[in-house]
Amino acid sequence: MRLPSRHIGYYKRLFHPFALSAALLTSNRSSVFALMSTHSTERSDGTITVSPRNEAAQSALVVICHGLGDSAEGFADVAEMLASQLPYAKFILPTAPTQKVTMNMGMPMPSWYDIVGLDERSNENCKGLPESRARLEGILKTEHETTGLPYSRMVLAGFSQGAALSLFTGLQLDQSLAGVVVLSGYLPAASQFKPKQLSTPVYHGHGSMDPMVQYALAEKTKATVTALGVADYTLESFPIPHSVSPPELQKVAGFLSKVLPADDSFKIQLKDPKDMSVKELKAAIRKAGLGNKAVGFMEKREFINLVQDHRDGKL
Numbered sequence: 001m002r003l004p005s006r007h008i009g010y011y012k013r014l015f016h017p018f019a020l021s022a023a024l025l026t027s028n029r030s031s032v033f034a035l036m037s038t039h040s041t042e043r044s045d046g047t048i049t050v051s052p053r054n055e056a057a058q059s060a061l062v063v064i065c066h067g068l069g070d071s072a073e074g075f076a077d078v079a080e081m082l083a084s085q086l087p088y089a090k091f092i093l094p095t096a097p098t099q100k101v102t103m104n105m106g107m108p109m110p111s112w113y114d115i116v117g118l119d120e121r122s123n124e125n126c127k128g129l130p131e132s133r134a135r136l137e138g139i140l141k142t143e144h145e146t147t148g149l150p151y152s153r154m155v156l157a158g159f160s161q162g163a164a165l166s167l168f169t170g171l172q173l174d175q176s177l178a179g180v181v182v183l184s185g186y187l188p189a190a191s192q193f194k195p196k197q198l199s200t201p202v203y204h205g206h207g208s209m210d211p212m213v214q215y216a217l218a219e220k221t222k223a224t225v226t227a228l229g230v231a232d233y234t235l236e237s238f239p240i241p242h243s244v245s246p247p248e249l250q251k252v253a254g255f256l257s258k259v260l261p262a263d264d265s266f267k268i269q270l271k272d273p274k275d276m277s278v279k280e281l282k283a284a285i286r287k288a289g290l291g292n293k294a295v296g297f298m299e300k301r302e303f304i305n306l307v308q309d310h311r312d313g314k315l
Helices: 005-014 018-026 029-038 072-085 129-147 161-170 215-227 246-259 278-287 300-311
Strands: 039-044 047-052 060-065 089-093 098-101 107-110 154-159 179-183 202-207 233-238
Touching (some): 047 072, 060 161, 072 089, 072 246, 154 246, 161 202, 179 246, 202 246, 233 246
Parallel strands (some): 060 089, 060 154, 154 179, 179 202, 202 233
Antiparallel strands (some): 098 107
16 A cells, blocks of 8 residues: 555544544543642653652553654653553653655655555565564563563553554563553564464454554454464454544553553562662652752752652652
């Protein structure tokens, strides 16, 4: 499938579901206020992180990958909406590298891998897929090694091309994830796909009116993946085009709550405030929204005590 240049703008707009998720957010003001008090959103080098203000409260991780031509910003509000319903979860949204995309006449844009076409033969040519897969694996590994969070408390999620990457990566890991979320996605490079985690649950939401990644491809993806032994694959259709909708996001929230239920026994292991540098202490205080309480601090012990009191729930 090739897209004429006049369709590029339309194509990119379809990869920005924020208007729909924003409607969901504004329809539930209590969730918005809850998010403001429990989570903070940080941006650094194209990556957006939505995490509990009290880092010690984190016991789950969700990585969300955007679609072709988009960036992490396209799903920032979706992550924030989901965070309001999973106050113990951290969300990481990376941005794909900019590279030429064959299907779009060689135009450079954020893309997890090159797309030659969506027909079966063309879909085997996914230059850059191994590198993006390694990047996701690196994000999960870093979180595991720095916080002790087990892979069983992590989910890979994505939209369109980002969903394809999440599916391709999540089921081929050496470790079993809590789940994989596929929104308007498909299975790329099917001949190279060798799933190892056959019991990892997959939720696949897809628009029945999708003109880009047609619903028939979603059905074929499920058939291919389950034929390879993946036992728990839920495919659900929604009357939408290549986008997401509030009802679909509610289903995603329900799936995440099911595979990542609240469980304090999985709270992450954090560096002792006494072992943190002043720079690290200030960053933790800023993230927690406690800057006003640190005004006038001169001694390191004051910063240490403030961070420790916050973690202990004394503030």
